Amino acid sequence: MGYITRAMDRRTLLRTGSIAVAGLGLGGCAGKTPQSEPVRPSTGGVRPALDLVPVNASWGRVIHTTVGLRPYRASGFIVKPEKLDHKTIVHDYGHGGGGMSLAWGTGYLAADMALAHGSRRAAVIGCGVTGLCAARQLQRRGFDVTIYAKAIPPHTMSNMSLAHWSPVSRVVAVTGRTPQWDEQFRFAAAIAYRELQLLGGRDYGISWIDRYVPMDAPPPERVDSARALLPAYLETRLDVLGPGQHPFPLPYATRESHMKFEPAIYLDRLMRDVILFGGRIVIRELEARRDLMALPETLIVNCTGLGSRDLFDDQELIPFKGQLTLLAPQPEVNYETGGGLSSTSGHAGVSLHMTPRSDGIALGGTGERDEWSLEPNEEARQQVVDGHIELFSSMRAPWRTT
Ligand SMILES: Cc1cc2nc3c(=O)[nH]c(=O)nc-3n(C[C@H](O)[C@H](O)[C@H](O)COP(=O)(O)OP(=O)(O)OC[C@H]3O[C@@H](n4cnc5c(N)ncnc54)[C@H](O)[C@@H]3O)c2cc1C
16 A cells, blocks of 8 residues: 555544654553544744755665664653662663663763762663663763673664654553652653754754655644654744645654654764763673672663663563664755555554654554564565655655745
């Protein structure tokens, strides 16, 4: 089924309140959302969207496909201290599809918990985004930090991320939440949002971009349980463009500004910062608790993502596999697209989205619950690339819109 004929499915989805379309979904875990009225197209002060250059999407421009496993816990991430013999472990893991967004915030909480420990020497286990942000938050509080990790950027799962400001994406199941978790989440999201704003516009690969979601009818008003988790000031304005106001092959499109990260640039820069502030990075796999006990540090911050399933026997932790297919870079593309949910999504949970990055045009994406394979899902890859070829080949070129 093609991009345009899928519009009806998308519409049904929007009407029933799916939030994956807006990039803020709880994945397969979202609860019921109230019905709501469609939003009218915006009038007055709305920029037209006629100067968008179509992506040159074709199979000949595919450069590679990446696969990552989101570390998902139905009851949400864990940030808490634990005593293990003479060691203090502060856990900071299980961020699902929101780790790139939340890591500065959960790292803040973890570092504050670490302050209760007498020593100012800390081991951080893990060198993905969570470990790197926790290490920086510890350094800011005067800790001497050593990171121990099996893999470091560019070979962590964090490098396989898209990545956007999407703190509620596949981060918790509606039924798994507690008021205490909600409070931690809101605090972490607010801290992280502020920090990322400060780093944006510098050389951390963080920037803002417009995302367009073509659709066949105006969207419903945004009322959903995932968004309710976020303070209102973390919302951005949603413009609704009507027929003639945009170049997409459906009558309507929404537009919203998003913060995005370039994982390769961002993680590399964080790693350099850790070293710049006196930190050390040691490549080491910790296979069992006895390896933790053998570390010289008595304070350990656990940021091992999915690794905590074995290392700390957390059986609630499961992977949510995600894959991206990259086309050769196209620097003139300065917007994103989203929406377009495949009716044949099935097990792979395909939802179409495009993000331009300096390492290529990233096409997504998938969400396969409890799937451990790091091999690309070929059927999903086909759907994602073919869906985008159809979208961009039917987009009106800028010179034909005036
Ligand atoms: C396709 C895709 C798209 C995504 N999009 C977004 C997005 O738009 N926005 C967003 O916020 N998030 C997004 N995410 C989610 C985000 O990438 C994750 O939440 C985040 O990367 C988790 O980071 P982490 O540091 O906890 O885990 P990881 O990156 O997996 O890092 C874990 C670290 O621990 C180490 N480790 C593990 N076990 C051991 C051990 N036993 N001994 C030593 N070291 C160990 C690893 O080597 C690694 O260094 C996406 C993920 C995917 C896959």
